[in-house]
Amino acid sequence: MSAQIEKTERTATIAVLVDNEPGILARVVGLFSGRGYNIDSLTVAAVDAAQMRSRINIVTTGTEMVIEQIKAQLSRLVPVYQVSDLTREGPHIAREMAMIKVVATGESRVESLRLADAFRARVIDATTGSFVFELTGATDKLDAFIELMRPLGLAEVSRTGIAAIARGTRTI
Amino acid sequence: MSEPKSESGAEILIRALKDQGVEVIFGYPGGAVLPIYDALFNQNAIRHILVRQEGGAVHAAEGYARSTGKVGVVLVTSGPGATNAVTGLVDALMDSIPVICLTGQVPTHLIGNDAFQEADTTGITRPATKHNYLVRRSEDLARVVHEAFHVARTGRPGPVVIDLPKDILIAPAPYTEPSLATQARYNPRTEPDPGQIAKAVALLKSAHRPVIYSGGGVINAGPEASVLLNELVRLTGFPCTSTLMGLGAYPAKDPLFLGMLGMHGTYEANLAMHGCDVLLNIGARFDDRVTGRLNAFCPNAKKIHADIDPSSINKNVPVDVPIVGDAAAVLRALLAAWKADTQKPHTQAIAEWWRQIDIWRGKECLRFTQSMEKGAVIKPQYAIQRLYEISQEMNAKSGKETYITTEVGQHQMWAAQHFHFMKPNRWMTSGGLGTMGYGLPAAMGVQIAHPDALVIDIAGEASILMNIQEMGTLAQYRLPVKVFILNNEYMGMVRQWQELLHGGRYSESYSAALPDFVKLADSFHASGLRATSVDQLDDVIREMLTIDRAVIADIAVDQKENCYPMIPSGAAHNEMILGPEHETAEQSSRTAGVTDAGLALV
Numbered sequence: 001m002s003a004q005i006e007k008t009e010r011t012a013t014i015a016v017l018v019d020n021e022p023g024i025l026a027r028v029v030g031l032f033s034g035r036g037y038n039i040d041s042l043t044v045a046a047v048d049a050a051q052m053r054s055r056i057n058i059v060t061t062g063t064e065m066v067i068e069q070i071k072a073q074l075s076r077l078v079p080v081y082q083v084s085d086l087t088r089e090g091p092h093i094a095r096e097m098a099m100i101k102v103v104a105t106g107e108s109r110v111e112s113l114r115l116a117d118a119f120r121a122r123v124i125d126a127t128t129g130s131f132v133f134e135l136t137g138a139t140d141k142l143d144a145f146i147e148l149m150r151p152l153g154l155a156e157v158s159r160t161g162i163a164a165i166a167r168g169t170r171t172i
Numbered sequence: 173m174s175e176p177k178s179e180s181g182a183e184i185l186i187r188a189l190k191d192q193g194v195e196v197i198f199g200y201p202g203g204a205v206l207p208i209y210d211a212l213f214n215q216n217a218i219r220h221i222l223v224r225q226e227g228g229a230v231h232a233a234e235g236y237a238r239s240t241g242k243v244g245v246v247l248v249t250s251g252p253g254a255t256n257a258v259t260g261l262v263d264a265l266m267d268s269i270p271v272i273c274l275t276g277q278v279p280t281h282l283i284g285n286d287a288f289q290e291a292d293t294t295g296i297t298r299p300a301t302k303h304n305y306l307v308r309r310s311e312d313l314a315r316v317v318h319e320a321f322h323v324a325r326t327g328r329p330g331p332v333v334i335d336l337p338k339d340i341l342i343a344p345a346p347y348t349e350p351s352l353a354t355q356a357r358y359n360p361r362t363e364p365d366p367g368q369i370a371k372a373v374a375l376l377k378s379a380h381r382p383v384i385y386s387g388g389g390v391i392n393a394g395p396e397a398s399v400l401l402n403e404l405v406r407l408t409g410f411p412c413t414s415t416l417m418g419l420g421a422y423p424a425k426d427p428l429f430l431g432m433l434g435m436h437g438t439y440e441a442n443l444a445m446h447g448c449d450v451l452l453n454i455g456a457r458f459d460d461r462v463t464g465r466l467n468a469f470c471p472n473a474k475k476i477h478a479d480i481d482p483s484s485i486n487k488n489v490p491v492d493v494p495i496v497g498d499a500a501a502v503l504r505a506l507l508a509a510w511k512a513d514t515q516k517p518h519t520q521a522i523a524e525w526w527r528q529i530d531i532w533r534g535k536e537c538l539r540f541t542q543s544m545e546k547g548a549v550i551k552p553q554y555a556i557q558r559l560y561e562i563s564q565e566m567n568a569k570s571g572k573e574t575y576i577t578t579e580v581g582q583h584q585m586w587a588a589q590h591f592h593f594m595k596p597n598r599w600m601t602s603g604g605l606g607t608m609g610y611g612l613p614a615a616m617g618v619q620i621a622h623p624d625a626l627v628i629d630i631a632g633e634a635s636i637l638m639n640i641q642e643m644g645t646l647a648q649y650r651l652p653v654k655v656f657i658l659n660n661e662y663m664g665m666v667r668q669w670q671e672l673l674h675g676g677r678y679s680e681s682y683s684a685a686l687p688d689f690v691k692l693a694d695s696f697h698a699s700g701l702r703a704t705s706v707d708q709l710d711d712v713i714r715e716m717l718t719i720d721r722a723v724i725a726d727i728a729v730d731q732k733e734n735c736y737p738m739i740p741s742g743a744a745h746n747e748m749i750l751g752p753e754h755e756t757a758e759q760s761s762r763t764a765g766v767t768d769a770g771l772a773l774v
Contacts, residue, residue, distance in 0.1 A: 019357070022306070023306075026295070026298060027298060030299055034299050065486055065490065068486060069483060069486070069487055072482045072483035072485070073483045075482065075483075076327075076360070076481065076482070077303075078302075078323055078357065081357070
């Protein structure tokens with residue numbers, strides 16, 4: 001029977017197309033905090049200047065019932081045009097970018113540069129005592145690189161959160 | 173198209189309100205909205221009702237909206253004006269009442285500077301409204317007003333705030349006709365999916381023990397939805413129960429009606445829910461007051477849920493056949509599909525089901541014992557019963573319609589149980605939020621909309637004091653609202669829970685130092701009446717209904733009376749307590765033995 005309460009949780013990447021107007025981000029974030037939903041990652045930027053639209057990408061975790069509830073709650077906000085569950089609707093690609101500052105000298109410094117090369121991270125700032133690496137990729141790749149940098153002098157991390165899009169010709 | 177900029181923002185606002193069909197505004201002036209009050213002064217199309225506190229204005233607009241089906245309009249100033257309105261906004265949000273609340277705001281260049289009477293109104297009301305706006309540009313003003321009305325009344329109705337900075341109200345603004353204001357971005361689905369309707373009808377036809385559970389959505393969908401609900405219930409012969417919000421959509425005296433369901437619903441309605449095999453929910457939202465313990469809710473039923481708000485479906489209770497649509501449209505489609513379907517319903521099984529329901533009915537779960545001896549104390553249920561009977565009798569002669577509002581607590585539940593509603597839009601109560609102080613201002617709004625009707629606020633002595641200042645408004649506009657107070661000198665529902673769940677420790681629930689309600693009525697230019705024993709009750713009710721102005725009737729009732737039946741929090745429908753009329757005290761206290769999980773629930 002469909003009417004069974006599902007206990008297992010899943011992660012969903014949800015893309016939300018909204019009017020680019022004041023307060024829209026507060027509406028979405030307030031909805032999540034007010035109703036006790038998780039936000040694992042959230043990114044927002046204008047994507048269509050002509051139509052004044054922005055796109056919000058949210059990664060959240062919950063039971064199937066909660067995820068469906070999140071989508072329904074988002075859909076009924078007046079400035080929301082479309083809500084798309086990228087995880088459910090077919091294959092998608094999710095990427096984030098990080099800037100990682102490593103403060104090190106000597107062998108650690110050399111090692112961090114070698115590893116950065118292996119991960120295809122770019123050096124975007126360098127001094128004799130530091131590097132800032134730029135790395136784009138899936139979340140777990142960024143996590144892995146950051147963990148490797150930790151013993152080598154990891155000083156600071158700045159991450160964008162996830163941007164995601166469906167594979168192939170499909171659009172939201 | 174836009175006209176030359178000759179009118180001020182405030183004048184444009186009034187013009188937009190007129191074009192939206194607004195006839196009445198409930199409000200309270202202040203610095204930030206002075207330009208609007210100036211514009212109101214120079215016109216006669218829109219009537220302004222001056223309340224005594226902004227909270228009263230929102231409840232009045234709710235009463236107006238619920239008794240007419242129109243959008244209620246509120247006008248308050250910035251800062252405290254707006255914050256006082258917040259409770260009413262949440263109330264309207266929870267009960268899906270269309271309300272537009274116009275709030276003043278400090279001029280745009282001062283926003284964010286902690287100016288005098290500044291509050292972040294859109295920030296504060298974001299989770300309190302269906303949608304809200306801050307108008308920052310004059311050219312947006314008219315469009316925003318039109319869109320706000322569209323949002324408030326379309327789909328699942330709700331409150332919408334428009335925050336209006338003072339400079340926008342003063343500066344010239346262009347007008348936009350309602351038809352030109354873009355409404356494309358909010359168009360919720362109202363017509364149901366035919367495939368889902370077919371699935372629903374197949375399930376309904378297969379039912380042996382069906383129940384139709386109707387809610388406030390049927391009222392909100394307009395009078396036609398109630399007519400269609402009647403038709404569906406009569407056509408199918410299925411038992412029908414209703415939520416607190418849905419009372420009146422199906423006539424209470426009809427034999428197919430089981431009474432209200434839920435925490436203080438009838439024995440037969442709750443046991444029918446527990447025992448049913450197919451449940452059709454139309455316009456209700458499986459509120460916790462209705463479901464009781466979720467894992468024991470309708471345990472053997474296939475569930476159909478029709479709601480205009482997709483987020484209400486599968487929120488608390490997973491269902492088998494979800495239908496998104498307006499209640500009237502869904503009912504119309506169900507009727508057509510039921511008639512077109514050649515499958516015969518299980519008439520035999522359903523007749524057997526009715527025999528079972530009649531056995532439950534035979535319990536007479538709402539029974540109470542009233543001593544008729546001279547000087548006997550009045551049972552609150554009896555007071556409501558007599559109020560119902562006498563008002564029916566008197567109105568049958570005068571042809572008046574009766575509208576009931578309530579405050580929140582025991583008296584509210586007794587009113588729902590013992591005052592029988594035969595038509596929609598006659599019953600105004602704060603269901604979702606449970607706002608004490610709702611009833612008096614709501615009654616005011618109802619009386620403004622229906623000047624010739626009998627409007628009664630059934631109240632408790634504690635609730636009525638929460639918005640008692642509105643007696644002043646009744647006096648100013650000569651509104652003949654009747655306030656019928658069941659005075660048991662306790663916050664009765666709090667006292668009842670303390671008796672049943674907290675060892676009879678009546679912590680802070682006694683209504684100490686009460687005013688003399690008769691003198692209080694007198695000082696507000698109303699009439700005050702009092703009944704302290706059963707022999708005085710009928711005379712007081714008759715006199716109250718005869719007086720052609722506002723009345724407060726202070727009815728002293730049994731202080732110890734509890735509201736039954738009751739599903740204790742955390743219990744299931746079939747674990748309800750029937751009360752002393754049916755069980756020994758020992759049985760009652762045993763069944764009231766709530767689990768720790770139940771104790772944590774409200």
